[in-house]
Amino acid sequence: IAGITQAPTSQILAAGRRMTLRCTQDMRHNAMYWYRQDLGLGLRLIHYSNTAGTTGKGEVPDGYSVSRANTDDFPLTLASAVPSQTSVYFCATSTTPGTDTQYFGPGTRLTVL
Amino acid sequence: GQNIDQPTEMTATEGAIVQINCTYQTSGFNGLFWYQQHAGEAPTFLSYNVLDGLEEKGRFSSFLSRSKGYSYLLLKELQMKDSASYLCAAWDSNYQLIWGAGTKLIIKP
Numbered sequence: 009i010a011g012i013t014q015a016p017t018s019q020i021l022a023a024g025r026r027m028t029l030r031c032t033q034d035m036r037h038n039a040m041y042w043y044r045q046d047l048g049l050g051l052r053l054i055h056y057s058n059t060a061g062t063t064g065k066g067e068v069p070d071g072y073s074v075s076r077a078n079t080d081d082f083p084l085t086l087a088s089a090v091p092s093q094t095s096v097y098f099c100a101t102s103t104t105p106g107t108d109t110q111y112f113g114p115g116t117r118l119t120v121l
Numbered sequence: 122g123q124n125i126d127q128p129t130e131m132t133a134t135e136g137a138i139v140q141i142n143c144t145y146q147t148s149g150f151n152g153l154f155w156y157q158q159h160a161g162e163a164p165t166f167l168s169y170n171v172l173d174g175l176e177e178k179g180r181f182s183s184f185l186s187r188s189k190g191y192s193y194l195l196l197k198e199l200q201m202k203d204s205a206s207y208l209c210a211a212w213d214s215n216y217q218l219i220w221g222a223g224t225k226l227i228i229k230p
Contacts, residue, residue: 051218107151111166114163
């Protein structure tokens with residue numbers, strides 16, 4: 009593993025289904041973030057984790073949940089997907105929370121029909 | 122409210138210079154980032170400014186004026202590979218990044 013990996017690369021999902029997007033890092037960064045990116049809008053923060061065992065809500069958390077059982081993994085779950093959750097999802101990490109540079113994974117393109 | 126404004130699209134010629142502007146309004150300010158994002162790829166870090174002035178990194182420079190809530194990214198000696206979106210993002214007082222929608226830069230031969 010080199011850096012940040014996300015899985016799947018892309019997914020088409022029926023509305024109402026449950027889906028977990030995976031994010032794994034090998035950089036031993038403390039902070040991790042989930043963003044969604046929609047055309048014409050800036051990246052929007054969904055949830056974040058400043059360190060293993062803690063999570064927090066970002067700007068658009070409704071319909072999403074996260075967990076941070078260890079340093080490396082930060083999965084994002086859509087409990088019951090809706091079409092408005094169609095987006096590109098990016099996981100990011102930083103050495104520490106706060107003003108450190110954030111590094112991004114390759115993204116997951118999710119389509120909810 | 123909090124807001125980041127940058128032009129939607131710009132066009133420039135290979136070998137030329139282009140300046141991409143960004144204005145921000147945030148509750149507090151703790152620094153500003155510029156990222157590059159090629160189509161279908163992840164954003165990658167270009168620069169970070171927290172103090173007023175110009176930061177130069179090779180062909181790319183970034184400027185910040187905190188009193189004016191203004192930054193720009195200057196790209197010199199443009200190459201075709203510089204065709205990408207450029208994202209401006211500012212830290213607010215809660216240490217959350219507020220992102221602009223990005224400026225799509227088109228380079229013509």
